[in-house]
Amino acid sequence: MKKNTTENKLLTFFSSIKLTIFLLLALAATSVIGTVVEQNLNSFEYINRYGQSVYDIFKLLNITDMYHSWWFLLLICLLVLNIIICSIQNLKKTWDIIFVKNPKFNINQFKKYKNRVQILSNLPLEKLIETVETKIIKKYSYKKTDRTKNGIIFFAEKNRWVKSGVYIVHLGVVLLLVGSLIGSLFGFDGYMNIAEGERNNVVKTGGSNKIRLLDFSVQCDKFNVLFYDSGMAEEYKSTLSIIENSKVVLKKDIVVNSPLRYKGINLFQSSYGVLDPEKIHAEIYNRQAEKIYEFDTVLGKKITLPDDMGILTITNYHKSFNFKGRKMGKAFTGVLNTADKDVFDIVMPYPFFEIKPSDQADLSSMINMLCTKRSKAYVEKIPVSFLSNKTKMVYKKIVEFGQSVKIPEDTGSFILTELKKSYSFKGHNLGETYMGKVTYPSGDTVHIAIPRKYPKFDKMRNGKVIIKIEDIPAKEKEAAFLPVISNFHSKYYTGLQVTKDPGVYTVYLGFIFIISGCFIAFFMAHERICIILEKTKKQTKIMISGKSDKNAQGMKIKISQFSRSINKKR
Amino acid sequence: MDSSNIFSITTFVYGFACIMYVVFWIFKSKISGKIATAVLIFGSILNIAGIGLRWSETYKLGFGHAPLSNLFESLTFFSLTIALLYLFVEFKYGKKILGVFASPMAFLAIAYASLGTNSQIAPLMPALKSNWLIAHVLTCFLGYAAFAIAYGISIMYLIKISESVNKMSIVKQLPDITVLDDLTYKMIVFGFFFLTLGIITGAVWANSAWGRYWGWDPKETWSLITWFIYATLLHARLIKGWAGKKIAYLSIFGFVAVLFTYFGVNYLSGLHSYGS
Ligand code: HEM
Numbered sequence: 001m002k003k004n005t006t007e008n009k010l011l012t013f014f015s016s017i018k019l020t021i022f023l024l025l026a027l028a029a030t031s032v033i034g035t036v037v038e039q040n041l042n043s044f045e046y047i048n049r050y051g052q053s054v055y056d057i058f059k060l061l062n063i064t065d066m067y068h069s070w071w072f073l074l075l076i077c078l079l080v081l082n083i084i085i086c087s088i089q090n091l092k093k094t095w096d097i098i099f100v101k102n103p104k105f106n107i108n109q110f111k112k113y114k115n116r117v118q119i120l121s122n123l124p125l126e127k128l129i130e131t132v133e134t135k136i137i138k139k140y141s142y143k144k145t146d147r148t149k150n151g152i153i154f155f156a157e158k159n160r161w162v163k164s165g166v167y168i169v170h171l172g173v174v175l176l177l178v179g180s181l182i183g184s185l186f187g188f189d190g191y192m193n194i195a196e197g198e199r200n201n202v203v204k205t206g207g208s209n210k211i212r213l214l215d216f217s218v219q220c221d222k223f224n225v226l227f228y229d230s231g232m233a234e235e236y237k238s239t240l241s242i243i244e245n246s247k248v249v250l251k252k253d254i255v256v257n258s259p260l261r262y263k264g265i266n267l268f269q270s271s272y273g274v275l276d277p278e279k280i281h282a283e284i285y286n287r288q289a290e291k292i293y294e295f296d297t298v299l300g301k302k303i304t305l306p307d308d309m310g311i312l313t314i315t316n317y318h319k320s321f322n323f324k325g326r327k328m329g330k331a332f333t334g335v336l337n338t339a340d341k342d343v344f345d346i347v348m349p350y351p352f353f354e355i356k357p358s359d360q361a362d363l364s365s366m367i368n369m370l371c372t373k374r375s376k377a378y379v380e381k382i383p384v385s386f387l388s389n390k391t392k393m394v395y396k397k398i399v400e401f402g403q404s405v406k407i408p409e410d411t412g413s414f415i416l417t418e419l420k421k422s423y424s425f426k427g428h429n430l431g432e433t434y435m436g437k438v439t440y441p442s443g444d445t446v447h448i449a450i451p452r453k454y455p456k457f458d459k460m461r462n463g464k465v466i467i468k469i470e471d472i473p474a475k476e477k478e479a480a481f482l483p484v485i486s487n488f489h490s491k492y493y494t495g496l497q498v499t500k501d502p503g504v505y506t507v508y509l510g511f512i513f514i515i516s517g518c519f520i521a522f523f524m525a526h527e528r529i530c531i532i533l534e535k536t537k538k539q540t541k542i543m544i545s546g547k548s549d550k551n552a553q554g555m556k557i558k559i560s561q562f563s564r565s566i567n568k569k570r
Numbered sequence: 571m572d573s574s575n576i577f578s579i580t581t582f583v584y585g586f587a588c589i590m591y592v593v594f595w596i597f598k599s600k601i602s603g604k605i606a607t608a609v610l611i612f613g614s615i616l617n618i619a620g621i622g623l624r625w626s627e628t629y630k631l632g633f634g635h636a637p638l639s640n641l642f643e644s645l646t647f648f649s650l651t652i653a654l655l656y657l658f659v660e661f662k663y664g665k666k667i668l669g670v671f672a673s674p675m676a677f678l679a680i681a682y683a684s685l686g687t688n689s690q691i692a693p694l695m696p697a698l699k700s701n702w703l704i705a706h707v708l709t710c711f712l713g714y715a716a717f718a719i720a721y722g723i724s725i726m727y728l729i730k731i732s733e734s735v736n737k738m739s740i741v742k743q744l745p746d747i748t749v750l751d752d753l754t755y756k757m758i759v760f761g762f763f764f765l766t767l768g769i770i771t772g773a774v775w776a777n778s779a780w781g782r783y784w785g786w787d788p789k790e791t792w793s794l795i796t797w798f799i800y801a802t803l804l805h806a807r808l809i810k811g812w813a814g815k816k817i818a819y820l821s822i823f824g825f826v827a828v829l830f831t832y833f834g835v836n837y838l839s840g841l842h843s844y845g846s
Binding site for chain 1: 633692693695700759762763766767770773774777779781783784786788791792794795798799801802809810835
């Protein structure tokens with residue numbers, strides 16, 4: 001007997017089924033957390049949802065990535081240890097059962113089994129022996145016969161190895177976990193986006209923006225999406241080439257569920273996108289000349305329009321454009337600099353409705369809607385009036401931005417600094433606002449704001465001089481042209497999931513072990529039978545008995561079948 | 571006549587089978603027991619016909635996929651697996667009374683499909699286009715069905731041992747507690763095997779579609795939680811010799827996890843699409 005050393009205590013602890021039950025239930029219970037608290041979001045998201053103090057607890061316990069936290073991994077490691085130690089301890093016993101050369105059979109035990117059958121037969125002993133040998137014990141892998149004084153005893157056994165089923169399952173579980181460990185140590189999981197016609201070997205991995213270089217380049221020759229009539233995506237397909245030493249070594253179409261595998265790296269179709277368009281074909285309609293011009297351009301290119309219409313630059317492409325609170329879908333935006341130095345911001349929806357020159361009124365309102373004239377305040381001369389608080393005299397002056405002007409009555413100087421797009425006053429947005437600065441002879445300065453909408457705003461300040469913008473620049477001018485994008489071509493890019501997992505084979509082997517082990521352990525049974533034939537005066541006494549590990553019911557049926565088939569004449 | 575009509579009829583037939591099982595139980599009427607079984611068989615045939623017809627309908631619509639692609643279709647299939655597995659148990663073990671608890675689950679599943687879910691046939695989204703879909707759904711639902719029946723038997727067990735009712739004659743009618751205990755265990759072994767196979771086929775599929783066999787997606791995680799619970803049950807029984815009440819409670823607990831894996835997870839976010 002072993003002594004009760006610490007070592008032994010530890011072994012008992014690690015092989016105990018109590019630990020197994022605790023670990024399995026603990027894994028089940030803690031796994032729930034990760035399905036309720038969404039994993040791997042950024043910290044703002046958590047603070048937003050749960051508050052700072054809860055987030056601190058999450059961080060402390062690694063709840064935000066709990067399946068990789070130390071305590072979850074610890075539970076798994078303990079389970080592995082538990083399985084291994086438990087299996088090793090039981091293995092010896094099972095080994096002896098499975099690999100014994102001459103299994104022992106105890107007749108007395110067989111005589112006690114409930115499902116035993118005893119009959120008397122009129123058939124001769126030899127005939128019975130023959131039937132048993134040819135019809136019954138043939139199906140058993142191990143058989144043994146013992147002659148007795150007036151009869152014979154058969155023992156037979158099969159599926160002794162079924163006892164190994166649980167070890168196969170447990171080995172499978174261990175392989176599975178080892179495989180996943182290999183994967184997390186030596187593998188990676190990332191993504192790469194490749195535009196049509198281009199190649200890349202940079203994989204972005206993990207949330208921390210790490211990158212990894214592949215030993216080869218991946219080129220996307222073509223990308224295609226098919227849609228069902230309902231608009232749902234039917235299939236994404238990328239034609240990829242693997243390029244090594246500037247040679248194409250492999251070419252394959254990949255779709256979801258059918259990846260490309262090369263040198264241990266797997267490339268999966270996972271997303272796609274559209275790049276900014278190139279080759280934009282546009283038309284511009286000149287309202288005055290009633291002419292349409294066509295031209296090709298690309299984003300950012302300055303196009304000098306004919307008829308002195310100015311310079312058009314299409315600057316941006318928007319997949320879904322919000323215009324004056326309405327969703328417009330695809331649209332381009334751009335800038336038109338006219339010959340007389342007006343600047344228009346232009347929205348070009350795509351696709352555009354056809355232009356009908358007859359519909360002049362509609363067209364006109366459309367142009368006004370889509371072309372917004374930019375304020376030219378920066379270049380204009382602004383009429384400003386100064387009201388002296390002392391004398392109540394009003395003086396008018398033309399002021400340019402950045403230019404210092406003397407304020408009459410020796411009150412100091414004024415400078416108009418800028419026109420702000422918006423100005424917030426006591427929480428209200430007052431819109432476009434002129435900003436300026438008054439410098440008194442004493443050297444004191446006062447900052448001044450005059451919203452366009454409220455020219456008398458400066459009155460409130462009640463200063464020595466009240467400044468007012470006299471005349472807001474004239475009403476916005478209408479654009480004379482309407483550029484329309486008639487078509488454009490833009491490239492797709494394919495989004496590939498790139499993974500490497502050298503542990504996957506071990507995991508799969510684990511799967512095979514687990515499932516075949518379960519099959520063996522659950523659905524197959526170790527069977528032992530004993531048949532005793534014994535001559536009495538006139539007849540032969542037959543006893544059939546047997547035991548099956550799992551399938552007692554089945555054994556009972558089997559034994560009654562055996563008894564019938566033995567006793568048959570033929 | 572389209573498949574939805576057949577499923578509606580199937581619902582009624584299953585409902586009728588439930589009633590006949592209850593009549594058999596309460597009035598000990600042999601004839602209604604026979605009718606119950608016959609009706610349940612008829613219901614499963616209709617159920618199969620419905621699934622077959624729906625399969626052909628997907629071809630007519632030009633999609634052509636096994637009808638296992640959304641909650642409605644999975645429920646009709648779940649209902650069929652429960653009915654067939656129960657019939658198998660009935661023929662094998664000859665305990666018709668189990669039908670009182672098993673047939674309502676087949677009925678509820680298909681009734682929920684008809685009333686509570688969208689039965690429209692939709693094309694498959696790209697990620698579902700795989701032969702693994704069939705293997706995965708088939709094995710998972712065989713597992714779920716076995717757990718459902720185990721759950722029914724566990725409830726019977728608890729009724730049978732409850733002191734307040736066990737003197738009532740209809741409770742006395744229920745099979746012996748050792749039989750119930752044994753059958754619960756058998757069903758769970760069967761279910762555990764198929765759940766294991768279901769998780770494995772799912773993992774292999776995920777690996778072939780997304781490049782990873784496991785991603786801790788809520789549905790994956792919940793199926794693993796379920797698996798842990800039933801693994802606990804198996805070990806507790808085999809090694810610690812737990813039986814009876816404890817096993818019945820664990821079996822019920824496990825089935826709650828199954829239900830959550832199936833329905834509850836839809837309220838969490840994830841990849842599995844049966845929610846919508
Ligand atoms: C996730 C982990 C585990 C899984 C999936 C698993 C699975 C199984 C399966 C399928 C069986 C066969 C049941 C049968 O024969 O019908 C089994 C039996 C057994 N398991 Fe585990 N097991 C796990 C962990 C453990 C651990 C940690 C121990 C350590 C104590 C353990 C000890 C045993 C023993 C001793 C048996 C034999 C029971 C018997 O046939 O008497 N298992 N296990």
